[in-house]
Amino acid sequence: MRRTLGKSLLLGSAISLSVLTAQAEEFKWASTTDPQTMDPHAVNSAPVLSFLNNIYEGLVRRGRDMSIEPSLATSWEPLDGENGWRFNLRRDVTFQDGAAFTSEDVMFSYQRASDEAADVRSWFAPVTDVRVVDEYTIDFVTSAPNPLFPSSIANFMILDKDWAMTNDAALPARDAENYATMNVNGTGPFTVASRDPGVKTVLTPHDGWWDEAGHNVTEATFTPIGNAATGLAALLSGEIDFIQPIPLQDVAQVESRDGFKVLEGEETRVIMFGFGHEHETLLYSSDVTDANPFSDPRVRLAAAHAIDLASIDRVLFRGKIEGASQLVPAGISGYSEANSSRPEYDPEKAKALLAEAGYPEGFSFGLKCPNDRYINDEALCRAAASMFAAVGLDAELSTGPVRDYWPQLREDDFDMYLLGWSPGTFDMEHPIRFLMHSQDNERKLGSWNFGGYSNARVDELLPLIQQEIEPATRQALVDEVVAITQEEVAYIPLYTQPLIWAAKDNVDLTQRADNFFMLRWVTVN
């Protein structure tokens, strides 16, 4: 193709050149959900942030292995004499409309993203002040030492101030859409050529991108395909080049065909069971109505020992899952090597623990699960319910779509529930803050700790972990939290969710553990 391309260049035939390149490097992909907006501050959801990371950029970005690397900031260092970080910005960066990038744009984007109208404002909870030092230097002041801050804002994307102001998009859309809902102007490698929400979005490369383009895509078309069978057919018929994700049961089908490949990895999402720790009584029990057995750690441990993860892996996941001992998978920063074993499958021990806790005959309880949120979630809960039953824990399972499920969890309507958690900052601090710290709406802590798990020492350790700069000291603090929560069986971590994508053989791409798809790493051969 390259030679043909050269030849047509020699011939000076502009028309055949455009036709040839279009054939060579047009890339079409599909995913289940359409990004609901093109505004990088309006919605804090994976489909939106993943998509917009191709168009907009942050001060820092994540590499292929999730490591933090310079992006619009070339370097950053802790502030002198106060808490916070100084970011030294990259020069000669232009937005897609040609405007120059300066610290004013960062300041503006910070104000926009931390406004009440922005869904991403929680990222800036620790920030007390932002100061423009000069055209290419900006300071973020935080209330306490915050070593994690630079990596926590990897998805904080920068808009051009003048563009947003001119187009009346100074804030993310609240009620009606605004200009930034449908139009983009980032500094990133791609820009939106056309968009029909829910149908098709076409991206073209940004010629003035500051970084060297590692891709060879000249036009990329995204189509949301909600139905898994349709998506698979679209790939196998060659109409699309890549799809994320595909269902587990279709892996064999794709692998058996020539010209296609399956990309398997591990998402950073850990699937776990949670308990109604603070409930006075069970809500769904037919035999124990005056107590909550799950407030006893021995009962929780019994439940953990009742689960035969190897069988779940073999039967439901075709051997593709990795057992989890804590709320983040190995490899994530803060992962506690010291506490890396999980309760083994041991029904006898489970029964003994139940007897010890005063329930030799077991008891019945209600188990809630979503049926459209995680891979095989409903099947997993069915399997778990029968494993619980084998030791006398009689789970009454009820499942529902996730739009109905979260409200039930928020209303404490469960005895035991299923949850998956992906650490947004890729650090153990994230699940400690959201799932293990006591519920505290005022301080925005423990907001997903539905069962109300509470341990004073864990609460005490969280701010220390957040502020500790010395890695070894910090790890010791994290290890202590993990040890406590394992000891008390705050949750039963089950496994890390597999990540399964499929593509044509001639496409090279990078599967990142956060399930983000980056066009800048795509090569079509």
Place this chain on the structure above:
Amino acid sequence: MVYFIAKRLIQSVFVMLAVAFLAFSLFRFVGDPITQMTGVETSVADQERLREDLGLNDPFALQFMRFTGDMLQGDFGFSYRTRQPVAEMITKRIPATLELGIVALLISLLVGIPAGVYTALRPRGIVSQAILMATLVGVSIPTFVIGIMLIFFFGVQLSWLPTFGRGGTVSVGGWETSFLTIDGWRALILPAVTLGVYQLTLTMRLVRAEMMEVMRSDYIRFATARGVPMSRLYFKHALANTMVPVITIIGLQFGGVIAFSIVTESVFQWPGMGLLFLESIRFVDIPVMGVYLVVIALFFVLVNLIVDLLYVAIDPRLRIKDVS
């Protein structure tokens, strides 16, 4: 006649109000829009503020009044999910659904009526039996299975036709049509067949039954005795008399075709109203769901009206009654 149409249109307003009310009372059980609109890291306080801003804490009656009040003033609101104006979102999706429905209907008529006539006239022929058997299979398999089978056979194995989407569309005065490009037509075939199969079977069986009934009647025997040519006898005298019930059923079914194209649209990722509705359910996008259901109700009312008017055109007796 004008009075009749006006009366029906006024009635339709009440039908739509009733539908809106029923829909609205059900929305509370669909789920919580806020958890679908915000990310996991959004604080509980921010979620509550958003809930208050959207008026979701207001009593049901107030929410319903606001919805209908705005709608009567032509304000259809904004989608929770995309923030686009709902009227624009739905209008944009109407052409896809209507074109699909019309082609499905045409397929069912163009194949169903001749097949019905044929199987009525040769009830014991092998071809007739084969057709009847085939349609029985067609009507017993669920739509999505038919769709997936067609996709895998014609799309994946043979690579003749596209597996999803509308292909090439051309905008004619704001109406995105598939009818003007080859790609558009290619993309239409599979979904239209999928959507039309059930209709086709129904039409064929109905025409067949009616035709067999009519063929036994006295006036047909008389016409046969008088030596009226067979083709004229079948298609003018007999077929015309089978049309009244057929049109009723087809008309009512067409409303259903539009309303229930949801399954077909989902299987073929066909960007019509049904697909939009499905996405809206997933995200508990109440404004879009509400307007969609009201639009579908309006559509049913209109189709019924057209069916009633068609009776008059087909059956001269109704015209005489109208005059008297």
